[in-house]
Amino acid sequence: MSGRVLVGVKRVIDYAVKIRVKPDHTGVVTDGVKHSMNPFCEIAVEEAVKLKEKKLIQEVVAVSCGPQQSQETIRTALAMGADRGIHVEVSGKDYDSLGPLQVSKILAALAKKEEAQLVILGKQAIDDDCNQTGQMTAALLDWPQGTFASEVSLEAGKVKVVREIDGGLETIKINTPAVLTADLRLNTPRYATLPNIMKAKKKKIANMKPADLGVDLTSRLEVLRVDEPPQRQAGMKVETVEDLVGKLKEAGKV
Amino acid sequence: MLRILQRTSRLRRAPRHLCLQSPASCTAQFLPVGSQRPPPIWGSAQLVLFSHKLHNGTDQSPAAAPERRTFSRVSEDDLAFFRKILPGRAITDPDLVESSNVDWLKSVRGSSEVLLRPQTTEEISQILRYCNSRNLAVNPQGGNTGLVGGSVPVYDEIILSTSLMNNIVSFDNISGILTCQAGCILESLSLFLEERDHIMPLDLGAKGSCQIGGNVATNAGGLRLLRYGSLHGTVLGLEVVLADGRVLDCLATLRKDNTGYDLKQLFIGSEGTLGVITAVSILCPRKPKSVNVVFLGCKTFEQLLKTFQLCRGMLGEILSAFEFLDSECMRLLNTHLKLANPISACPFYIVIETSGSDPSHDAQKLHNFLEEAITSLLVTDGTVATEESKIKALWSLRERVTEALTHEGFNYKYDISLPVERIYQLVTDTRQHLGGRAKSVMGYGHLGDGNLHLNITSPAKDPALLATIEPFVYEWTARYHGSISAEHGLGLKKRNYIYYSKSSQAVALMGHIKAMLDPKGILNPYKTLPDNLK
Numbered sequence: 001m002s003g004r005v006l007v008g009v010k011r012v013i014d015y016a017v018k019i020r021v022k023p024d025h026t027g028v029v030t031d032g033v034k035h036s037m038n039p040f041c042e043i044a045v046e047e048a049v050k051l052k053e054k055k056l057i058q059e060v061v062a063v064s065c066g067p068q069q070s071q072e073t074i075r076t077a078l079a080m081g082a083d084r085g086i087h088v089e090v091s092g093k094d095y096d097s098l099g100p101l102q103v104s105k106i107l108a109a110l111a112k113k114e115e116a117q118l119v120i121l122g123k124q125a126i127d128d129d130c131n132q133t134g135q136m137t138a139a140l141l142d143w144p145q146g147t148f149a150s151e152v153s154l155e156a157g158k159v160k161v162v163r164e165i166d167g168g169l170e171t172i173k174i175n176t177p178a179v180l181t182a183d184l185r186l187n188t189p190r191y192a193t194l195p196n197i198m199k200a201k202k203k204k205i206a207n208m209k210p211a212d213l214g215v216d217l218t219s220r221l222e223v224l225r226v227d228e229p230p231q232r233q234a235g236m237k238v239e240t241v242e243d244l245v246g247k248l249k250e251a252g253k254v
Numbered sequence: 255m256l257r258i259l260q261r262t263s264r265l266r267r268a269p270r271h272l273c274l275q276s277p278a279s280c281t282a283q284f285l286p287v288g289s290q291r292p293p294p295i296w297g298s299a300q301l302v303l304f305s306h307k308l309h310n311g312t313d314q315s316p317a318a319a320p321e322r323r324t325f326s327r328v329s330e331d332d333l334a335f336f337r338k339i340l341p342g343r344a345i346t347d348p349d350l351v352e353s354s355n356v357d358w359l360k361s362v363r364g365s366s367e368v369l370l371r372p373q374t375t376e377e378i379s380q381i382l383r384y385c386n387s388r389n390l391a392v393n394p395q396g397g398n399t400g401l402v403g404g405s406v407p408v409y410d411e412i413i414l415s416t417s418l419m420n421n422i423v424s425f426d427n428i429s430g431i432l433t434c435q436a437g438c439i440l441e442s443l444s445l446f447l448e449e450r451d452h453i454m455p456l457d458l459g460a461k462g463s464c465q466i467g468g469n470v471a472t473n474a475g476g477l478r479l480l481r482y483g484s485l486h487g488t489v490l491g492l493e494v495v496l497a498d499g500r501v502l503d504c505l506a507t508l509r510k511d512n513t514g515y516d517l518k519q520l521f522i523g524s525e526g527t528l529g530v531i532t533a534v535s536i537l538c539p540r541k542p543k544s545v546n547v548v549f550l551g552c553k554t555f556e557q558l559l560k561t562f563q564l565c566r567g568m569l570g571e572i573l574s575a576f577e578f579l580d581s582e583c584m585r586l587l588n589t590h591l592k593l594a595n596p597i598s599a600c601p602f603y604i605v606i607e608t609s610g611s612d613p614s615h616d617a618q619k620l621h622n623f624l625e626e627a628i629t630s631l632l633v634t635d636g637t638v639a640t641e642e643s644k645i646k647a648l649w650s651l652r653e654r655v656t657e658a659l660t661h662e663g664f665n666y667k668y669d670i671s672l673p674v675e676r677i678y679q680l681v682t683d684t685r686q687h688l689g690g691r692a693k694s695v696m697g698y699g700h701l702g703d704g705n706l707h708l709n710i711t712s713p714a715k716d717p718a719l720l721a722t723i724e725p726f727v728y729e730w731t732a733r734y735h736g737s738i739s740a741e742h743g744l745g746l747k748k749r750n751y752i753y754y755s756k757s758s759q760a761v762a763l764m765g766h767i768k769a770m771l772d773p774k775g776i777l778n779p780y781k782t783l784p785d786n787l788k
Contacts, residue, residue: 016641
């Protein structure tokens with residue numbers, strides 16, 4: 001099956017960075033903080049590039065919605081093997097309130113415009129943990145969805161997806177075009193090698209605005225307050241069982 | 255000239271005898287006027303003779319411990335004193351003392367029965383004053399991550415741990431000067447500084463356990479020396495307790511102070527034999543806004559060297575690390591630590607780190623360098639990381655080689671300084687010399703500093719193999735005017751090899767200084783200085 005795969009990549013705060021809440025509790029500090037591609041999006045890109053290397057699909061298009069810096073994230077996808085990129089520019093207040101609903105509208109519009117066979121996304125982003133964009137995109141397109149994919153195989157006109165679910169693994173077969181979301185064990189993303197990093201600088205990234213796709217960015221959510229989780233209290237060591245019972249009684253637990 | 259002798263007392267005489275006898279030969283080797291290199295310490299004939307005597311002249315290996323000196327043994331009265339000044343922190347429970355008796359490599363074990371954990375300089379002063387009067391030997395101990403057996407007792411020396419002295423005293427944000435107690439763990443200091451937009455001027459694989467006092471006492475080098483220099487330059491002041499308990503306060507926080515002899519330099523690298531460092535003031539650089547790590551693969555060492563030259567030319571002012579490892583190291587990382595190779599298999603790998611103040615400028619410089627390196631075919635493969643998580647992943651490939659080695663069998667470790675062009679030649683020559691007798695021979699290290707970590711492994715400790723490796727490696731190093739211990743120090747294991755890299759006049763003067771500062775020799779005995787010193 002030849003065709004085009006759309007991969008969504010999100011720019012998030014790097015997972016190794018210590019997160020700090022803004023003093024006004026409206027969000028977390030992002031200025032001057034190291035950002036990188038969402039790890040699950042990396043896995044999505046890797047899967048798309050693998051499909052291309054197996055000659056099962058023809059073109060991988062990386063998409064990101066966000067401010068100017070999102071272009072770096074697209075470049076990383078290009079360095080991993082994506083063919084071209086699309087940067088949907090969203091900045092300022094619009095970016096602060098950008099969530100799965102708006103992004104899924106954008107991706108759905110792009111999937112139609114680009115005549116994509118597959119839309120592959122990460123299962124969730126590590127900053128908001130929403131796990132909604134893939135599902136919403138599929139619903140807006142009225143396409144089947146294979147979420148939490150740990151194994152993907154393409155067959156004529158269909159995709160076989162092994163899904164990680166609470167009870168174990170579930171295997172489904174869905175028609176294309178479809179939306180897939182990548183789970184941790186789908187693959188191990190490659191390091192972008194130098195020749196590809198150099199090539200990526202020459203690949204095209206198209207620019208557009210949500211309005212160009214007819215998407216309305218109004219959010220139905222309002223963030224009231226952001227707080228750090230309560231500090232973990234230090235534990236206490238006791239010498240004997242009697243001590244333990246005594247301390248539990250003191251704390252009113254027994 | 256010299257007969258093969260059996261007692262160490264004769265060994266004591268030998269090198270001095272050699273040097274007195276052959277000043278003529280030494281000068282005969284003198285290099286032409288105008289040459290930059292100093293005269294070799296040994297003419298090649300004398301070198302072979304000295305090392306032959308060192309390695310075959312006595313029954314045991316030069317690295318083995320000497321006989322116990324006539325220090326007092328710890329008595330109940332002594333314990334009562336320690337318990338009085340360190341309530342709850344004078345430890346005699348064998349299970350608790352055990353881990354402080356063994357080094358990180360599990361290669362040397364002492365039999366100390368007392369572990370003291372002071373919290374203040376005053377407590378250390380009282381302890382040393384007492385031990386000096388009682389003629390009790392003391393082993394200062396920080397993070398116990400040293401690799402030459404210098405951090406653990408040889409016999410029953412009292413272990414003086416700085417682990418509880420982990421307070422940060424002050425930090426000046428404008429000058430970047432940090433003052434702290436000697437027991438602060440390097441990684442903790444790094445985290446503290448990161449929140450204040452600074453970093454420590456040194457970084458090493460042992461950062462999670464090593465303490466700054468120990469780092470200073472061993473003049474630790476590490477991964478950032480290329481950029482920020484050695485502790486001799488970045489340490490601005492020290493507080494040291496001397497052998498008799500006197501507190502020497504040289505804890506200045508000044509960048510420039512030319513008032514008299516710079517005493518702190520004596521203690522930096524003294525390995526706990528001249529005094530116990532209790533506080534450090536150190537100059538810390540600003541945290542770079544832009545850090546990039548590049549992992550490259552080269553086909554030959556010549557290409558690696560050319561890449562280094564290219565790197566210095568095109569990345570110069572932003573270069574903060576240039577490390578290398580060979581394919582054997584990569585094999586160990588893959589096998590024992592399950593760390594995957596991020597690029598294709600190559601004979602040599604380089605880790606380059608850049609640190610600068612402007613991400614776009616640095617990205618441009620890096621891009622130009624990489625383009626040049628690829629088009630001129632110096633580099634066959636590589637990858638770049640700008641994200642924190644990926645940077646950590648690439649660095650771990652270099653930082654965890656030491657750890658991977660411990661899983662491969664018994665390690666013979668050599669930390670050698672050589673002219674950069676010669677670094678890998680030692681590895682290939684050693685491989686050839688050993689034939690198939692060793693399990694593996696590998697090299698890695700701080701190429702930018704001319705520092706090779708040569709490692710040989712065998713399934714179990716093998717004296718015959720050791721006899722083939724030594725003195726070959728040391729003689730080779732001395733022949734090229736290198737150092738037999740670039741950054742690890744001498745400790746217990748390498749104390750007798752000092753003459754390969756230092757003249758006997760120099761070592762004699764070291765002995766005088768030791769005798770002056772520690773007349774009873776109670777501070778970290780059996781270490782750093784050779785046995786044959788009077």
